[in-house]
Amino acid sequence: MSSALLWKPSEDRVHQSQMFQFMTTVASRHGVQPDWQSLRRWSIERRDLFWNDLLEFAEVKPSRPADATMRGEGMLGTKWFPGMTLNYARHMLRFNDDQDAILAEDERGRAVRLSHRELRDEVARCAAALRQAGVKKGDRVAGFMPNVPETVIAMLAAASLGAVWSSCSPDFGVRGVLDRFGQIEPSVLVVTDGYTYNGKRCPTLPRVAEMLSQLKGVRRVAVVPFMDEQPSLAGLPNAVLWREWLGPLDRAAPPLTFEEVPFDHPLFIMYSSGTTGIPKCIVHGHGGTLLQHMKELMLHCDLRRGDRSFYFTTCGWMMWNWLVSALGIGTAVVLFEGNPAYPDAKRLWQLAEKLRVTLFGTSPKFLGMCQKAGLRPGREHDLSALRIICSTGSPLSEELFRWTYDEVKRDVQLASISGGTDIISCFMLGNPMLPVYAGEIQCTGLAMDVQAWDADGRPVIGEKGELVCTRPFPSQPVCFWNDPDGRKYRSAYFDYYPGRCIWRHGDFIEITERGGVIVYGRSDATLNPGGIRIGTAEIYRVVEGMPEIVDSIVVGRDTPDADVEVCLFVVLREGLKLDEALEKKIRTAIAEGATKRHVPKLIRQVSAIPHTISGKKVEMAVRQVLHGQDVSNRDALANPEALDEFKGLA
Numbered sequence: 026m027s028s029a030l031l032w033k034p035s036e037d038r039v040h041q042s043q044m045f046q047f048m049t050t051v052a053s054r055h056g057v058q059p060d061w062q063s064l065r066r067w068s069i070e071r072r073d074l075f076w077n078d079l080l081e082f083a084e085v086k087p088s089r090p091a092d093a094t095m096r097g098e099g100m101l102g103t104k105w106f107p108g109m110t111l112n113y114a115r116h117m118l119r120f121n122d123d124q125d126a127i128l129a130e131d132e133r134g135r136a137v138r139l140s141h142r143e144l145r146d147e148v149a150r151c152a153a154a155l156r157q158a159g160v161k162k163g164d165r166v167a168g169f170m171p172n173v174p175e176t177v178i179a180m181l182a183a184a185s186l187g188a189v190w191s192s193c194s195p196d197f198g199v200r201g202v203l204d205r206f207g208q209i210e211p212s213v214l215v216v217t218d219g220y221t222y223n224g225k226r227c228p229t230l231p232r233v234a235e236m237l238s239q240l241k242g243v244r245r246v247a248v249v250p251f252m253d254e255q256p257s258l259a260g261l262p263n264a265v266l267w268r269e270w271l272g273p274l275d276r277a278a279p280p281l282t283f284e285e286v287p288f289d290h291p292l293f294i295m296y297s298s299g300t301t302g303i304p305k306c307i308v309h310g311h312g313g314t315l316l317q318h319m320k321e322l323m324l325h326c327d328l329r330r331g332d333r334s335f336y337f338t339t340c341g342w343m344m345w346n347w348l349v350s351a352l353g354i355g356t357a358v359v360l361f362e363g364n365p366a367y368p369d370a371k372r373l374w375q376l377a378e379k380l381r382v383t384l385f386g387t388s389p390k391f392l393g394m395c396q397k398a399g400l401r402p403g404r405e406h407d408l409s410a411l412r413i414i415c416s417t418g419s420p421l422s423e424e425l426f427r428w429t430y431d432e433v434k435r436d437v438q439l440a441s442i443s444g445g446t447d448i449i450s451c452f453m454l455g456n457p458m459l460p461v462y463a464g465e466i467q468c469t470g471l472a473m474d475v476q477a478w479d480a481d482g483r484p485v486i487g488e489k490g491e492l493v494c495t496r497p498f499p500s501q502p503v504c505f506w507n508d509p510d511g512r513k514y515r516s517a518y519f520d521y522y523p524g525r526c527i528w529r530h531g532d533f534i535e536i537t538e539r540g541g542v543i544v545y546g547r548s549d550a551t552l553n554p555g556g557i558r559i560g561t562a563e564i565y566r567v568v569e570g571m572p573e574i575v576d577s578i579v580v581g582r583d584t585p586d587a588d589v590e591v592c593l594f595v596v597l598r599e600g601l602k603l604d605e606a607l608e609k610k611i612r613t614a615i616a617e618g619a620t621k622r623h624v625p626k627l628i629r630q631v632s633a634i635p636h637t638i639s640g641k642k643v644e645m646a647v648r649q650v651l652h653g654q655d656v657s658n659r660d661a662l663a664n665p666e667a668l669d670e671f672k673g674l675a
Contacts, residue, residue, distance in 0.1 A: 028423065028462035028541075031430050032439065042457040044324045047082055054078070061458055061468070062540065068472040069496065075472045076105070076316060076499060083319035083353075084119075087111040088285040095497075099526050101511075101519065103497040106312055110285040113292050113311040114184035117352040118145045118281070120330075125357040127174050128333065128380050132221060132363025132372070137174055141355075144178070149281035150271040151182035158213055158245040162187030162284050165294070167211035168340060169193055169202065169233065171220040172362040175249045175267060176340050177349055179215045184292055184311070187284035191294040194341035195220050195229045198618045201563060202236055204303045205296050209506055210242045215267075217249045218256035223364045226252055234260040245270075288312030289503050295343055295446045304563075305513060306506030309449045313499035317450040318350035320471060326384055326413055326440070327457040330355030336386030336415070337365050337373060343446045344386065344417065356383075370395050374402040381410040388418040390555045392425045393586035401432045413438040413455065419553050419588055420544040423464035441466045443532070443544055447518070450500045452492065452530065453542040465541040473498055477536045482522055485536075489545060492532040493522075501528075546589075552581045553589045554622060561644060564593065564625075567618035573598055573607060576634045579625070580648040590626035592651065594671070596634055603630035629674050635667040647671055 039045055052059040055074060057067045068075040073094040080087075092108035120126070120141040127139040139147070160166060166183035170176040170192060183190045191209055193202050195217055206214075214237075219228040230248070237243060246264040250256055258264040289310040296304040322328045334351040335358075338344040351358055359380055365373050374395075377385050395402065402408065414429060414437055421441040429439050440455025443466060452475045453466040461467060469475040477490030484490075505514045521529040533545040547553060552561065561579040568577045576596040581589040593611070597603060608628050615624050635643045646656045650671045662668070 028465050029427075030460055031426060031463055032435070032437070032461040034438070034457060034460070039458045042327045043082075043329065044327065044456060044458050047078075047324055048458075050082070051075075051078060061456065065468070065471060065540070069474045072472050072496065072498075079316060079320055083316070083323060085111065085116055085315060085319065091288070100494075100497045100501065100528060101515070101526055104289070105497075105499045106288040109288045109312065111288065111312060111315070112185065112187070112283040112285055113315050114148070114181045115283045116315055117181055117184075117350070118148060119353070120355050121145050124331065124355070125333070126352060127177060127358050127360065129172075129174050129360040129362070130376060131171075131173070131361070132224070132367045139174055141352075144174075144181075144352075145281060146278035147174075147178045147271070148181045148185065149278040151178050152185045152281060153279045154247070154270045154272075155182055155186060155188065155213060160186055160188050160213055162286065163291070164188045164213075165191060165209045165211040166213045166215070167191045167193070167206050167209070169195055169197075169214065169216040169229065169236075170249065170340050171195055171217055171251060172338065172340055172345065172360050173217075173249070173251065174360065175215070177358070177360075179247075180349070185281065185283050187286045187290060189291045189294055189308075191296075192340045192345075193296075194339040194620070196222075196227070196339075196620050196622075197341070198616070198620065199232050199235045200566065200618045201620060202232075203239055204563070204566075205306070206236070206240060208303070208306050209294055210240070212242055213245045213247065214240075214243050215247045215249065217251045219252040221252065221363055223367050228252065230256060230258075230261065237262060286311055288499075291503055293346060293449065294506055295346075295449065296341075297446045305517065307447060308503045308506055309500065310503045313501065313503075314346070314449055315350070315353070317448075317498070317500035318347060319353060321347070321451055321454060322351050322354060322356070324471065325451075325454045325456055326415070327438075328354050328356045328384060332356045332383035332412075333359055333380055333410070334384040334386070335359035335361070335373075335377065335380070335382045336384075337361060337388070337391065338386070343449050346449060348386065365391060366394060370398045370400055371402075371405065374400070374406045374408070377408060377411060378406040383410055384413045384415060385411055386415045386417075388555065389416055389421045389425055389586060390418070390588045392416065392421070392429060393588065396425065396428045396432070396586075403433045403435075408434050411437055413440055413457075415440045415442050415455065417442045417444075417451075418555065420546060421464070422586065425586070426461070426463040441544075443542075444470075445530070447502065447530070448498070448500050452494065453534075453544070462539075462541060465537060465543055468540055469536075469542060475536075475542075477534050482525070487535065487538055489533055489535050491521075491548060492530040492534045494528040494530070546583065547581070552579070552591055554581070554591050554626075555588065563619045564591075564615060564623050567615050567623075568593065568595065568611065571611070571614060573601055574611075578634045578642050578644060578647055580644050580651065582627070582648075582651055591623065592627040592629070593625035594629050594631045594634070594647070594674070596632065597630055603628065631667075631670050631674070633664060633667040633670070635665065636663050643668075 089110040091106035126141040126144040129137040336348040442454040444451035474496040
């Protein structure tokens with residue numbers, strides 16, 4: 026595929042980039058040719074040297090050095106930096122001065138600014154409060170929080186103690202939260218009294234009370250006021266207001282200490298769900314998360330001290346964790362809470378102008394909305410500080426690539442990036458040394474042996490194939506929670522190619538001759554509406570509990586602007602018809618039982634749901650029919666005729 030060249034970095038920009046500096050160091054130290062492709066190949070072939078050099082380049086200072094960079098064989102047998110001890114929070118808080126660390130704003134216009142010193146003091150107070158609540162290494166601390174500074178503070182405090190942080194966005198329903206936190210049993214819960222969206226108040230404490238009645242082992246609930254200064258704590262056992270818990274700001278912060286932990290000690294628990302069962306609890310470690318994020322933020326995004334990084338995200342999405350890691354570079358983190366289009370689509374561009382944002386992180390859905398609204402951000406706002414725009418969540422179309430360069434900024438690195446919760450990082454992303462072509466991700470990540478495999482399991486160039494990674498990398502999950510024998514973990518990524526122990530990610534991609542990547546979407550049934558990855562199981566859990574519904578199937582439908590719309594098809598109890606009232610009831614149940622993001626764009630009644638002979642729903646087959654594609658495996662279905670009903674329904 027030949028794509029139009031849209032941007033090429035100047036020679037000065039290339040030479041000033043940290044990628045170039047790192048490449049020059051590697052060339053001098055290891056005799057590698059000083060060009061991108063040579064660096065990429067070396068980083069894969071000599072992963073031991075690469076990650077050790079990256080550790081030094083990023084100024085990560087472990088409390089105890091490793092016995093070796095890597096030990097063991099294969100993607101399931103490699104242990105990274107054995108013997109090393111470190112702490113993620115120590116690196117995030119290594120700057121203790123008056124430069125900006127966090128710049129936060131919500132849709133109501135309320136702003137908070139914290140310096141590195143102020144952030145460090147607040148983390149120290151929170152760590153002391155957690156310690157007083159009995160939190161120790163390995164305990165879980167969970168947040169049911171909006172994207173505000175207190176969420177960052179609580180996470181870093183938990184990490185400083187060697188505790189494990191996990192979070193859910195406050196728009197989750199009770200069932201969705203219990204499906205997650207119920208598995209990990211947090212000892213402390215940090216929550217908010219509510220949030221605002223599109224100018225409306227959304228209280229959360231009634232849901233928190235219901236959650237607490239079913240969660241085991243919660244010893245303390247810290248409530249962060251967001252909607253009201255003094256929210257009522259009635260009905261919340263062991264609850265205390267945030268500032269009362271931490272102590273007043275005019276009181277000196279206690280000393281901040283760090284629990285030094287092994288490289289693979291759990292840091293975050295993230296969640297991913299597929300088509301069946303409750304969400305998988307994916308555990309990521311201190312060292313792997315830190316090194317991978319430093320590589321991506323410093324080298325691929327060229328962030329540095331004094332820059333300002335923004336990504337529109339919720340605290341339940343891995344992009345929040347990725348964003349916050351910029352603190353370890355000395356980059357100020359910009360947080361926004363609320364509807365990005367409230368009161369209009371100019372809101373985030375206004376924020377970028379006001380705060381002099383260096384990295385602007387967004388999604389194809391947002392860029393498409395701005396295009397349809399007729400916005401011309403580059404002419405309406407001063408974006409002179411902007412160096413890089415990152416887009417993720419779904420493939421960025423050629424049209425939106427061109428619109429961004431036409432209407433946002435001509436001299437900017439537009440980096441479509443792709444990876445996910447599973448690796449808390451990226452497989453493919455940007456590169457400040459390389460040109461940008463329409464519809465194409467600039468490159469695969471350093472030290473990530475990403476390939477496209479055809480149906481026979483052979484690597485291909487210039488053809489569509491399954492995204493695989495064939496060699497180990499430090500940000501692989503440490504494990505799945507409550508998976509003692511590793512069976513769920515192996516099944517999720519490694520069983521697709523029996524006997525080969527290859528990571529299969531579930532994306533269709535094409536690697537171009539020049540080393541760029543085109544993403545064609547998901548190759549499995551996981552959905553990505555609005556850039557937020559969700560599983561169909563959470564919709565099924567709500568819908569199929571309704572007395573009116575006998576059976577159902579959920580699939581994603583691609584839209585012209587490269588987004589995905591959720592489509593729900595239902596079989597109703599005999600004698601019932603899908604009318605406006607029932608459709609509203611279904612949508613309300615999904616919004617309350619999962620999240621508003623799970624609510625389908627389309628709901629249709631059908632007479633039967635296609636199943637395999639073993640009784641499994643065939644989501645991919647239905648998706649293929651909706652997109653006018655042939656289904657090759659109809660013989661595997663118990664009722665293949667049911668597929669015919671889906672033709673033309675979407």
